[in-house]
Amino acid sequence: MTVFDRMESEVQSYARSFPVTFERAEGSRIFDQKGDSYIDFLAGAGSLNYGHNHPELRDSLIHYITSNGITHGLDMHTTAKAAFLSALEENILKPRNMEYVVQFTGPTGTNAVEAALKVARRVKGRDTIIAFTNGFHGVTLGSLALTGNRHHRDAAGVTPTNAIHMPFDGYLGEGVDTTQYLDRMLSDSSSGVSIPAAVFVECIQGEGGLNVASAEWLRNLEKVCRKHDILLVVDDIQAGNGRSGDFFSFEESGIKPDMVTLSKSLSGYGLPLAVVLIKPELDIWKPGEHNGTFRGNNHAFVTAAAALNRFWKDDRFITEVREKGDYIADSLKKIAAGFPDDIIEVRGRGMMRGIVLRDGSMTASICKTAFDNGLIIETSGPNDEVIKLLCPLTIPREDLSAGLAILEDAVGTILNAQGMKLAAAE
Amino acid sequence: MTVFDRMESEVQSYARSFPVTFERAEGSRIFDQKGDSYIDFLAGAGSLNYGHNHPELRDSLIHYITSNGITHGLDMHTTAKAAFLSALEENILKPRNMEYVVQFTGPTGTNAVEAALKVARRVKGRDTIIAFTNGFHGVTLGSLALTGNRHHRDAAGVTPTNAIHMPFDGYLGEGVDTTQYLDRMLSDSSSGVSIPAAVFVECIQGEGGLNVASAEWLRNLEKVCRKHDILLVVDDIQAGNGRSGDFFSFEESGIKPDMVTLSKSLSGYGLPLAVVLIKPELDIWKPGEHNGTFRGNNHAFVTAAAALNRFWKDDRFITEVREKGDYIADSLKKIAAGFPDDIIEVRGRGMMRGIVLRDGSMTASICKTAFDNGLIIETSGPNDEVIKLLCPLTIPREDLSAGLAILEDAVGTILNAQGMKLAAAE
Amino acid sequence: MTVFDRMESEVQSYARSFPVTFERAEGSRIFDQKGDSYIDFLAGAGSLNYGHNHPELRDSLIHYITSNGITHGLDMHTTAKAAFLSALEENILKPRNMEYVVQFTGPTGTNAVEAALKVARRVKGRDTIIAFTNGFHGVTLGSLALTGNRHHRDAAGVTPTNAIHMPFDGYLGEGVDTTQYLDRMLSDSSSGVSIPAAVFVECIQGEGGLNVASAEWLRNLEKVCRKHDILLVVDDIQAGNGRSGDFFSFEESGIKPDMVTLSKSLSGYGLPLAVVLIKPELDIWKPGEHNGTFRGNNHAFVTAAAALNRFWKDDRFITEVREKGDYIADSLKKIAAGFPDDIIEVRGRGMMRGIVLRDGSMTASICKTAFDNGLIIETSGPNDEVIKLLCPLTIPREDLSAGLAILEDAVGTILNAQGMKLAAAE
C-alpha cells in the first residue's frame, strides 16, 4: 500500500488517469520514478506554456533563492514584484495600448475570479452575473456559480446563486448569434433575467470542450454589454499567456474587457500566481478588502518576469506558436479524416486544439492507450468527448510529431477495435 | 512614480504600513532595497514559522529545482508529494494517533476552507454552518460567509449566506460558557437556527484579536457538536504548525476534529500550500469534484517535508517554542504594567501573543514608530486594538529581545505623548 | 383631500387608472359613487369570471351568513368546505378523470404557488425551479423568483434565488420550439442549469401579455419534464376557471400536470380563495407544515360550491364561453384591420384576448379614453403594449358589443390623433 493509498483523499483525478509516480521533467518531457519518459500534451492543464523547468527561468529562480530573495511577502512591495510589474507593463500592456491596474489575489485562478466578481458587483451595485454554457471559472463558491459543470456544481452541497448561464457562441447551432438571445433577455423587462453586473466569458472554453468564440461574436457580446451598461470580464486563465496564438485570447477580436483574469501559465514555471487586470476607473478597492496570505508569491514573480522578458519582447515566439498551432490542426484533420464516422470535428485555436468524438465513451481508452505508449493527454467537454491538446508552446517539432503519432496510433487502435466489435455484432 | 503607483491596485494593505521595497530576508530579519534591516514580528502573517529562507529548507529546494524535479504536477503522484505525505504521517499524525486523509486543495487557506465546507454540507445534507464572532476563514464567497469582519463581508457586493455566527469563548463575559447558548439555540426547535452541517472554529483567533478558546470550552463545543450530530472543523491555518505551542492548536484540549484545515506555515518556507485533513469515513469525494490548477505545488511539498522532518521528529523544537512563548508573555506583561490605563490585557497562547489597548486608534502609531525603529509588527482585532506578535518560532533570543525592546519603546513614545496631550487639554 | 390621499400608500395602481370611487356592481357593470356605470372588461383581473355579485351565488352567501354558518374555520372541517370539495370532485375532477388532493393555502394565488414550490422542492430534493419569460406567479419572495417582471423583482430589495427563466412558446420566433432549448440545457451536464425540481408554467400568460402556449408546445414541455424526472406545475390562477375556454387551461393539450394552482375566480364571487391540486402520491405534507390563518375562508367555499354547481354540471356554460371568445376575437380582428400599422397582432384564447400595439406608449391613452366613455379595461405585457380583455364570462351580448364599440372608438380616437400628429410633423 503506497502512501497515496493510505493518505490521499479520493478526490484525486489526474493521478487515476496517469497511475505512475513522476519524478522530474524537462521541457515537453516528464519522467516517472522508474525513468520512463512521457511526452506531455497536458502541460499542467495549460499551466506550463513554456514547458517544464525551462532552463532560463530555472536559473533566475535558483539565483533568486540563493541570494535569499524574499519568498513570502504578503502584499508588500518587493524588488521581485516590481520586476514582474515592469515586465508586464513593458512587454504586454504598453505594446497593446492597454491600461489596467494589477490586483494580486490568492495565487489560484478561482481566487482571481472571486475578486473580479466582487469588483463587478460593487461597481454596478447588482448581484447577478452572466456566464456561459460549458464555462469553467473555478470551484470556490463564488466562482462555482459561474462554472457550468454539474459534477462540480453538485459537489458544493448548496446551490450556488446569483449567476445565470447563457448560450455560448455556437450553442444554438450554426448561424445563430446567441448574443441576440442575450440581448433579448436583457432588453425584455419581463424576461426574468435581472440586469447583471457583468458578463464573464472565456474566449476559448478549455474545460468546456475547446469551444471557440468567434471574433465577431465577441464583438457583439461587447456591444450587448455596453448597450446594457454591463461590465465585460474575460477569464483568460487557461487561454491566456500565448495559448490562443496571442498573449490574450481576446486580442484577435479587438474587444476591450473591463477586467481580465490571468493565472496558470502566468508564472511561466508552473508556480502559483493569479492576478486580475482592472481598468483603473473600476479599481474601487479599499485597502485589504480582498486579502489572502499568498498574494505575494515572489518566486512566481521571478519566473513570471523572466518569462515575459524572454518570450514577449517581440513577435518571434508567438509567430512560432501560431505555426505550431496550424501544424497541430492539420495533423488532427488528417487523423480525423481517417475516421469520418467517429471523429466529428477538429476544434480549437492557437495551440489549444482537439478532436471531438461522436462517442464520449471512446476517449478514455484512447488516452489510456496513448499513455501506455508514452503520451500524456486528457479529455474535456461535457461528456468527455473531446481529446484536448495543450502541449507546451515551446515543444520541439520532434516531440510534437512524436506525440501526434502516438495519438494517431491510439485513435486507430481503439476505433478500429471498436469497429471490429460492432461489425462482429451485426 | 514607482511601478507600484502606476500599476498596482488600491487593494494593497501591508504595503501601506511598511512603505519600503523589500529585497531579501534571512531568519527573523528582512532587508529593504537600501539595505536597511528589520526584525520581523509579522512573519508573513503566520506563514513563516520557521523564519525566512531557512537554510536547510532552502538547500532542499535548490537541490530539487536543480535536479529538474517536477514543479507543477496537477494532482498527479510525484516523489515530492510522497515525501511530504510520509513526513506528515510519520512526524505528525502517527505520534498523535490521528487518522486523517489529506486533500490537496488550491494552495490558499480559503480554498481549504471551501473544500471542507463542501464535505461538511454533503456529508450531513445540510446547508447551514456555525462560525464564531471575530472568526476569520478567508474571503472567497463560501469562506467569507464564516468570516466575521464587515470590512471583508461588505466587500463582496452580495450578502454571503448559509452561515450563522455564535459567540466565541469569552464573548459574553467572564464565567459565561457560550457553548451553552449554542446548545440552547440548537436544542430549541423554534430558535430560528437550523441544525448546521458543521461548526468551524479557530482555537486561537488570529485576525479576530488573539482570542484564545480555553481547552474546556473546546471540549464543551465538541460535546455540543456530538449531541446534535454536527461536524467539528478546526481551522488551523494561522494557529497550526506549532504556533500555538503544539503542532495543532487543539491538541491541548484533546478534542478530535472531524476535519482540520492547514496552510500558511505548512510549506515551512512561505510557499503556497493548503490541505484539509479529513477523517477517512468522511472522505466522500468523487474524483475531481473539487479541483484547482495548483493543488500540486511540488516546491512546497519539498520544503514542507524538509520542515516536518527537521523540526518535528521530537519535542525539542516545540519545547523551545513554548519557552519563547512564555518569555514573550512575560515581556508583554511588563510593558503592560507600565500603562495600566491604556493596555487592558495581554492575550494569546504559545507564540501568538499580543497586547490589547483600550483605544484602538493608538495602535497604528505604535506600529509605525516601531517600524521606523526597525520592527515589523501588525495590529488585529475588530477595532485594530490588538498589537499582535507572530515572530518566527525560530527567532533567536537576541532578535526577540531586540524586537520587544523596540516595541516597548514605541509603546512608551506614543502612549506618553498621548498622555501629555490629554494632560495639556485638561 | 380624500381619505385615500391622506391614508393610503403610494403602492396603489388600479386606483390611478380608474380615479373614481366605486360603490356597487352587478354582472358586467360597475357603478361609482355618483351613479355612473361602467362596463367591466377587467373583471377583477380575472377574479370575476361569473361577473359581479352573481344573484344565485349572492343568495347562497346571504343564506349562509344569515344562518350563522362558520365564517372563519382555520383548516377545520366544515359543512361549507365539504360542499366545496364535493362540488369540485363531482363537477370538475371526476368528469375529467383527474385525481388530485386539494391543499387549502392562504387565500391568495401567490400563497398557493409558495406551497407548490415547497412540495416540488421536497419531493425532488432539488432547489432550482424553471419558470418562463414573461411569467407572473406572485410577489411573495418564493413566487417572485418565478415572476419575470423586473418592476416586481427589483421591488424586493434582495435578489430572488433558485429560479431560472427559459423562453416561453414563441419567444425565439415562429417555428422555434423552445422546449428543445430547455431540453438541451437539461441534457448538457455542463450547461450551468441545475436539474430543477419542477417547471412552473402558465398556459396563457395573462400579465405577461396574453402569450398562448400551443397544445403541442405544452405536450413537448411535458415530455421534457418526464424525460428529466421533473415535476410539471400549471399555474392556472388567471387562466383557470373557464377563462381559457375550458375549466383548466391545459385541458386542450391533454397534459397531466403534477400540480395545479387555482385562485382568482375559484370562489366565483371575488372572495379570497386559493388551492393547490396535488397528485396524491406527491402529497408529502406533514400536518401544519404550510399553514396560514385564512386557509379556511368559508364564505368563499359557499360561493365556490354554488358556482361549480351552477356553471359546470354540463357543457352549456363553457360552450357559450367559447362562442363569446370567438366573437371577441373576430371583433378585435376587425378593429386591428383598421390600423394595420399600429396594431400588430390579435392575441389570446377563450375569453382572454387582446390586441397588441406596435407602440406600448399608446395603450394608456386608449384605456383612459375608454374609461371616460364608460369602459374599464387594462393593459399588460412587458411594455404595456397589450390591451387585455378579461370580461366576465357571463357578460351579456349587449354589454360585450357595447364595450367593444367603446374600445374601437377609443382606439380610433387615439390612433387617428397620433397619425395626424405624425403627418403634421412631416
Added chain:
Amino acid sequence: MTVFDRMESEVQSYARSFPVTFERAEGSRIFDQKGDSYIDFLAGAGSLNYGHNHPELRDSLIHYITSNGITHGLDMHTTAKAAFLSALEENILKPRNMEYVVQFTGPTGTNAVEAALKVARRVKGRDTIIAFTNGFHGVTLGSLALTGNRHHRDAAGVTPTNAIHMPFDGYLGEGVDTTQYLDRMLSDSSSGVSIPAAVFVECIQGEGGLNVASAEWLRNLEKVCRKHDILLVVDDIQAGNGRSGDFFSFEESGIKPDMVTLSKSLSGYGLPLAVVLIKPELDIWKPGEHNGTFRGNNHAFVTAAAALNRFWKDDRFITEVREKGDYIADSLKKIAAGFPDDIIEVRGRGMMRGIVLRDGSMTASICKTAFDNGLIIETSGPNDEVIKLLCPLTIPREDLSAGLAILEDAVGTILNAQGMKLAAAE
C-alpha cells in the same frame, strides 16, 4: 370515507385535533353538524377577537351584500374602503397620535410581512433582517426566514436566507437584557452579523409560546434600532386588535415602530384582510410594485369598519378586555397552584394567556379531554408545552367560566392520571 379523507391534503392540522365537522357558530360558541356545542378558546387562532358572526357586523355585511356593494375591487377606491380607512383613522390612529399610511396587501398576515420586508430592505439598502427566537411571521419564503420554527422552516425544501435570530426577552434567563447582546453584535464590526435593514418583533409571541416582551425591553430594543439606524417593525398580527389589552400590543411600552403589520382580527369577522402601517416618510412604493388579486377584499372592509366603530370609539371595550384578562390570569394561577410540579408557569398578557407544563407531551391529552367535554383550545410553544387561551375578547363571563372549568377539569384528569401512573411505576 368522507370527502375530506378522499380529497384533502395531509397538510391539515386543526382538523386532526378537533375531528368533527362544524356547521355554525355564534359569539364564543361553535356547533358541529350534529348540533353539539363547543366553547371556543381558540377563536380562529386570534382571528375572531369579536367572536363568531357578531350580529352587528353580520348585519352590516348582509346589508352590503344585499345592496350589491363591490365585493372584489383589486386596489380601486371604493366606498367600503373609504369607510374602513376613516374608521381606522378616527378610532385608532388619531387618538393615539399615530401617523401612518396604510398598504393593503394580499389578505394574509404573511403577505403583509413580505411587503414590510421589501420596504425595509429598500429603504435601508440592506439585505439582512433581525428576528427573534420563537418568533412566527408566516410561511411564504420571505417571512419564513423570520419564523423560528424548524417544522415550518424545513418544510420549504430550501434554506431561507437573509435573516438572523437573536434571543427574545427572557431567552437568556432572568435579569439578562438580551438587547445588550444584540447591541454587542451590531457594535462589533467583526461579529459576523451584518447591520440589518430592520428588526421584526412580536411584543407577545403567540405561536412561540406566549412569551411576553417587557415594556422596558421593547424600549431598549427601540434604542438599539435607533442607535444603529435600523427600522423597527412590530408584527402585531396575532397580538394586535385588542388582544394584548391595548389595540396595539406595543402601546404599553410607548415605542414608535416604523411599520406595523396587522391581520387576523382586523376584519372583525374572520374575513381575510391584512395591512401594513408605514410611516409616511418610508412609503417608497412605486405603483403596483407589491400587488395581489385580493388586496381589496371589500367584505372585510365593511366588517372591519363596523368593528372599529363598534368597539373602539371609547375605552369601554378595552377596559373589559383587561378585566377579563386579569380574571383569566387569576383562574389559571389557581389551576396551576394545584399542580406545582407539572405546571411551571402562567404566562401572557391581556387576553393572550396560558399555562406552561413541564412536560410538553401532556398538553395534547389535556386539550383532547377538554374537547371531549366541549372546549376548543390549542397548544403552542416549541415543544407544545403551552396551553394557550385566545378566547374571543367578547366572550360572556358565563362561557369564560364554563370554559375555564372544563380546562381545569381536563388538566386534573390528565395530570392526576399521569401521577398515578408514575406512582404505580415506582
